[in-house]
Amino acid sequence: MPQAGELLFLAPNAAKHSRLTAFFRWLIVIPHAILWFFYGIGAGIAVVIAWFALLFTGRYPEGLYSFVSGFVQFNARFYAYAYLLTDVYPPFSGGPDENYPVQLQIGPAKESYSRLWVLLRFIPLIAVYIINYAIGIVLAFVAFITWVTVIFIGRVPDGLHNALAFCISYNVRAVAYGALLVEQFPAFETAGTGPAAPPASPATY
Template sequence: MTDYPVRITARPDTPGRWLWLVKWLLLIPHYVVLIALWIAFVALTAVAYLSVLFTGRYPRPVFDFNVGVLRWSWRVGYYGYWVLGTDRYPPFTLADVPDYPARLEIDGPPAPKRWLPLVAWLLALPHLLIVAALTTGFSWTADNGTRYSAPGVAALAALFAAAALLFTGRYPAGLHALLIGAWRWSLRAWAYVALLTDRYPPFALDLGEGEPPAARPAPTGS
């Protein structure tokens, strides 16, 4: 298993042909709860930034809550339109659910340098630009007021996966691996921005259901 402290995994499941057509409706309760949770996430991250800045410590209750919000979001995304990877309805909990197909774990709380809250968002910008291209895509407004959108790689891959499920009843393994890799990169980046880890995320599209194995040091000659 990777030695990076943010671990995102997703076990392959057997989603059905048609349920994805109504998941937007089934997920409304989760979306309502997640809006409130993300408002709290932003507020508590600001509290954590101040705590790190003045004390060098990340409050444990804030860490546990914020990890739970990312974990909940990942489960909903895996069931929903991030991946469409399972038809098992996500639980309403911030806690880890070991037998759910999608899991997120973060070692911590970290002990960041006191100056890191001042620059973490800036250091993360290259990652955030990459993950936007990989996941949600970009939107912009031209000088004439026309709004344009460019979907992300994951958005297109999820659309192809949905079509494959509908017409063949099978989820292409390659698309599943790509979608997990794209959202793994995104969640690592946002965990760093929230200072849930002080280790800079790797520039790596780690594909597949599990984290890559930790790098082993090369043997030295005797």
């Protein structure tokens, strides 16, 4: 489990993917996309409230932290499934799920946060979202190649899997940073260990 204010993204590569569910992935994922949209609105409102709480008290209210981190974890599973990083259908829930092969583990809230960091967060956020936008373009391109590959061979080669994991890892870190869950500027990769779903070729970011 990560320390307070830290997160860990784990993405093992399954040996096989279903050609059928991969072919219809963008149709199958629609219910989750709808939930993601409304869940995201709620999380956005919660982040605004948390911003004021952090600015005046230096603390992230526990209830808000739990709700927002739940959305960020749901977002990670949604992206992982939508972009073929995993073939396992995600649950319609936020929060941690130890049974899901792709995990975003988020540490507990810190005891206190820098109020100056909270006040000036919008400045580094500009850079974060520019980077995330650029990586999103790369992700769409890699996902299309992965989609074609899975249709023909029924699996995701390690190179494509690692590229998908890299892009999605940055996305979820950017979301967590924007949601005020972490203070550290989103890294392009970070070391970590965690359970891999057998049979798998572990990739940790």
